[in-house]
Amino acid sequence: MKYSRQRELVEQAVQASYNHPTAAEVYETLRLRAPNISLGTVYRNLSVLSESGRLLRLPMPDTGDRFDGNLAEHSHVVCGVCGKVWDVDITLPEDTRERVKNDTGVTVSSGGIVISGLCDECAKL
Amino acid sequence: MKYSRQRELVEQAVQASYNHPTAAEVYETLRLRAPNISLGTVYRNLSVLSESGRLLRLPMPDTGDRFDGNLAEHSHVVCGVCGKVWDVDITLPEDTRERVKNDTGVTVSSGGIVISGLCDECAKL
DNA sequence: AGACATATGCTAACAGTTACTATTTTAACT
DNA sequence: AGTTAAAATAGTAACTGTTAGCATATGTCT
Numbered sequence: 563m564k565y566s567r568q569r570e571l572v573e574q575a576v577q578a579s580y581n582h583p584t585a586a587e588v589y590e591t592l593r594l595r596a597p598n599i600s601l602g603t604v605y606r607n608l609s610v611l612s613e614s615g616r617l618l619r620l621p622m623p624d625t626g627d628r629f630d631g632n633l634a635e636h637s638h639v640v641c642g643v644c645g646k647v648w649d650v651d652i653t654l655p656e657d658t659r660e661r662v663k664n665d666t667g668v669t670v671s672s673g674g675i676v677i678s679g680l681c682d683e684c685a686k687l
Numbered sequence: 688m689k690y691s692r693q694r695e696l697v698e699q700a701v702q703a704s705y706n707h708p709t710a711a712e713v714y715e716t717l718r719l720r721a722p723n724i725s726l727g728t729v730y731r732n733l734s735v736l737s738e739s740g741r742l743l744r745l746p747m748p749d750t751g752d753r754f755d756g757n758l759a760e761h762s763h764v765v766c767g768v769c770g771k772v773w774d775v776d777i778t779l780p781e782d783t784r785e786r787v788k789n790d791t792g793v794t795v796s797s798g799g800i801v802i803s804g805l806c807d808e809c810a811k812l
Numbered sequence: 813a814g815a816c817a818t819a820t821g822c823t824a825a826c827a828g829t830t831a832c833t834a835t836t837t838t839a840a841c842t
Numbered sequence: 843a844g845t846t847a848a849a850a851t852a853g854t855a856a857c858t859g860t861t862a863g864c865a866t867a868t869g870t871c872t
Contacts, residue, residue, distance in 0.1 A: 621748030623748050623752065627749065639793050652783060654779070654780075655778065662775060667806050668766055668807075669810065670802055671805060674803040676801050676802075676803065678796055678800075679796045679799050683792075685794065
């Protein structure tokens with residue numbers, strides 16, 4: 563993998579954000595500093611950075627995947643209406659990963675546990 | 688809510704399926720019996736049936752939402768590559784819903800806990 | 813500096829889903 | 843049964859998040 567200015571900017575933008583940004587949010591942020599960065603480049607780099615383990619891809623239902631610079635093991639809660647994401651420190655039973663692996667053959671990925679619901683704000687509407 | 692033949696077909700199709708079908712899969716199934724049912728109708732009815740609690744919407748990352756006629760509390764595991772879904776009987780700590788509610792304000796929905804990973808088959812490729 | 817691989821920006825394409833609209837179907841009331 | 847109003851339908855077009863294709867530009871190695 564070759565160095566590129568754009569890739570560095572993408573990585574920094576995610577790491578500097580506390581919002582679990584989407585690709586579009588990263589793009590909007592970066593346009594201020596690199597006005598002609600391309601959305602495709604943002605997507606491509608978010609993908610390669612996730613695949614190489616430098617970022618975490620949070621596969622989100624309905625609202626577009628989000629990215630996380632915090633590589634420590636943790637889970638996420640998402641509001642299915644507004645798409646907002648919270649970190650949550652849920653301690654799944656010790657053997658959950660093994661049980662899933664045995665029962666289904668699926669290897670659970672980092673950040674792979676997503677809990678969906680409806681947030682207070684959206685419930686009011 | 689007024690009765691409609693199409694809505695009944697949609698509900699039956701999901702309940703009769705053990706595959707957690709997507710909207711498109713329900714549509715393809717129903718076309719055999721109701722050749723000019725519309726995809727929009729399938730989507731609309733899956734939504735209203737989920738909202739009224741007669742089906743469960745499983746918010747799935749990346750692969751399109753799935754629907755479940757089994758209303759009993761259970762969680763799901765999904766392969767992020769092929770999109771296949773398994774039921775899994777994970778007992779989250781008793782207070783998980785309350786903890787999430789207190790920490791984030793999010794009310795966890797039924798079927799809202801989704802664990803993503805990579806299945807054996809896809810790992811081979 | 814020269815050469816080659818890789819990355820970029822741009823545009824077009826694609827999948828899943830929702831919105832729109834004219835027509836049809838259901839349900840309630842004569 | 844016939845009338846009417848609300849709600850649902852089929853079909854199409856539009857919208858969003860994402861990926862692909864291609865000509866140009868940039869990073870790396872000698």
